[in-house]
Amino acid sequence: MEMNSTLINGVPGESISVRDRGFQYGDGLFETLAVANGVPLLWDRHMQRLSRGAARLGFGAPEVHLLRRESEQLCRGAARGVLKIIVTRGPSGRGYAPDPGVSPTRAVSLSAWPDYPALHRTHGVTAQFCRTMLSRNRATAGIKHLNRLEQVLARAELEANCAEGLMSDESGQVIEGVMTNLFIVSQGVLLTPDLTHGGVEGVMRGLVLERAAAMAIETRTTEIRANDILQADEVFLTNSLIGLWPVRQIESKAYPAGRVTQRIREAIGDAIVAD
């Protein structure tokens, strides 16, 4: 299996134009997919989010058929891996207004499966609250764009024993983890933060909400504050790579292994790379 291989607009290579607006302004989007047995998982959901993002940013529709072909080419023979797809507005001259006729850049890379400890999934993790705030902005909320400095700064805060940090906005709402979406269980109801003003609408988050509803678990998208988390019965984190990590400890609060968490975990088993 060839690792760290990249196709730029379909051509093998590792180089981007310095004039690419992804580099100049973060004017682009990305998707991170788990790859198992040569297949990128939850492909259609990732492409739907990419398309929503492109529409929001005023790009043309992403060339999904090309991304599909390039992804298949890279993933062929990969038992496990991470497929990262970046689509930017493309190379352009200086200034916030793009040149007329600017054409999007596709950068598709396969890299090694991350070595998260298996215990994170089976036993759970310790998480912390981050001081770095998540900005509120309807214009960029929900989509997976390339402006990720807040996540970089929040990640740098993490203490050695913490696998993830939780980020709040200025209003005191906890919105998401640095690289994950957040769920809590309170009195049997599965709650996840409302993402109207910030955060990324995770593909795994969407799947969890659907599968929970299908199992007749009541779900609610709502405002969640630090106190709600510290008083919750169960807490877990999701993304396309980790699948689901139970949270067992935040600050001085310990959570037992949770029954709803366990049911959700089983329900998304087909969409997750096996350990």
Next chain:
Amino acid sequence: MEMNSTLINGVPGESISVRDRGFQYGDGLFETLAVANGVPLLWDRHMQRLSRGAARLGFGAPEVHLLRRESEQLCRGAARGVLKIIVTRGPSGRGYAPDPGVSPTRAVSLSAWPDYPALHRTHGVTAQFCRTMLSRNRATAGIKHLNRLEQVLARAELEANCAEGLMSDESGQVIEGVMTNLFIVSQGVLLTPDLTHGGVEGVMRGLVLERAAAMAIETRTTEIRANDILQADEVFLTNSLIGLWPVRQIESKAYPAGRVTQRIREAIGDAIVAD
């Protein structure tokens, strides 16, 4: 004069690694300098802001002596031009935590002087209020980082007759223009928005505040709302390339040519590229 020439880490070229964190996350900073007669103007001030930004983002100190040498090499013989300096955290593997030992990327480019109409400077411009909001976040406020999607979206809103758009935050404070800083004059006092929660501390803004104080014009950094602007006696915009543009019209409000604006304009004449 060679235009659109670029040095990447001192080497002529136009390519950046796809793994560069500037491309992956906007994990970097930039400076835009006016060049006149082979010399980048206000060099020390730009390097000071770059250094503040690097400290904020947790980079090492920027290699200013290398940036200086590379800039001089590019600008030699350029009667007028725009020097753009990008410094990123450098290339790294996937994930928000950078690899240990990551080494910054320098991308220094000289491009053609923009063809803003001369009337913008002499007569003034029409501006508008943008719908796209500027996020509030102390962690990223003030520095000139590469996460510029909000500016890209706001720039796309501009009506054909508007040379600049004004951006507000969620609290209703007007913070800056898309590519400029904002000043208003009310009852003889020069006011500019407080940038604690958002916006870029412009090099030209700093110079204007200093020169105004030296001329015994009272200055104040404060909260400014749309209504304050619409009731102001004078309004003007600054950045390192345009110098100063008087604002003559916002929505239905017209501003006469202003006396304080004129004085400030003369006071910064040495730091501006002549038309």
